[in-house]
Amino acid sequence: MTEAQLLSGKTVSESVYKSLIPRISDLKENSITPGLAAVLVGDDPASNVYVRNKTKRFEKLGLFTDTIKLSSDTTEDELIKLIEQLNVDNRFHGILVQLPLPKAMDNQNVLLAINPKKDVDGFHPVNLGLLTAGTPSFIPCTPKGILRLLEHYNIETDGKNVVIVGRSNIVGRPMSILLSLKRNPGNATVTLCHTHTQNQKDITRSADILISATGIPGSISDQDISNDTVVIDVGINRVEDDSEKGYSIVGDVDYNSVIHKTSAITPVPGGVGPMTIAMLVENTIEAAESTLSK
Ligand code: GUN
Numbered sequence: 001m002t003e004a005q006l007l008s009g010k011t012v013s014e015s016v017y018k019s020l021i022p023r024i025s026d027l028k029e030n031s032i033t034p035g036l037a038a039v040l041v042g043d044d045p046a047s048n049v050y051v052r053n054k055t056k057r058f059e060k061l062g063l064f065t066d067t068i069k070l071s072s073d074t075t076e077d078e079l080i081k082l083i084e085q086l087n088v089d090n091r092f093h094g095i096l097v098q099l100p101l102p103k104a105m106d107n108q109n110v111l112l113a114i115n116p117k118k119d120v121d122g123f124h125p126v127n128l129g130l131l132t133a134g135t136p137s138f139i140p141c142t143p144k145g146i147l148r149l150l151e152h153y154n155i156e157t158d159g160k161n162v163v164i165v166g167r168s169n170i171v172g173r174p175m176s177i178l179l180s181l182k183r184n185p186g187n188a189t190v191t192l193c194h195t196h197t198q199n200q201k202d203i204t205r206s207a208d209i210l211i212s213a214t215g216i217p218g219s220i221s222d223q224d225i226s227n228d229t230v231v232i233d234v235g236i237n238r239v240e241d242d243s244e245k246g247y248s249i250v251g252d253v254d255y256n257s258v259i260h261k262t263s264a265i266t267p268v269p270g271g272v273g274p275m276t277i278a279m280l281v282e283n284t285i286e287a288a289e290s291t292l293s294k
Contacts, residue, residue: 145275
């Protein structure tokens, strides 16, 4: 068998950034600096790292960004009031509320407060509805990044069996809809597996492309795939170890087990993660451009 191809989000995200440079210049010539407001509630260490990684990239590209940190005892009303201020603040073309939110808050109420035109995460029901109708506006960043990766590496989805494991609103569900749309990439026969799925192995073994978004390290091994299945690993999981940091980052997929069987795979880190950030930047630039055309 030939060696598995590595689907490098690091490489593809760099080419995305390169393609965005002239668009950023055009905006700046029109006195617009694309801006992102990132809202972080509570002190979840992983969320802190994600938001920092996102905003660092905005800074690197000369874009505007501000992170608003709120304590974990912030009320839903207080958060919604803040979002309403950000909705009318012209410095920000995009608003990102990092999930998960504290348990006392209702995600849906919070996401509903974001102006859909600034919803660069694509989580507002209006944007999810447009996506479901086949006329997407903002596409959630991780699914959009996966589509871009597949496109870049010429991995055909038309007529293929795609199995997605995990039905979150952030990844699994929008991914399943996007890949079933009559477009390219898309036109796939999609199966969405979740915690109530029976005989999951039988299903995942039928996959031409397997997308894992379970958040459970080691949840996919060579027993779960067929020869040459393309494996997309969305997981970014912290597992404790003896290293200086005290932990390492691993995906959902047991990489060493599947690497001998898969035809192509995303590494963790350096696979889907960098694509999510690149798509957030792209969506924010799209949001800024839409203010220009008015
Ligand atoms: N939590 C996990 N992934 C994401 C994401 O893409 N956006 C936001 N806002 N929160 C997340």
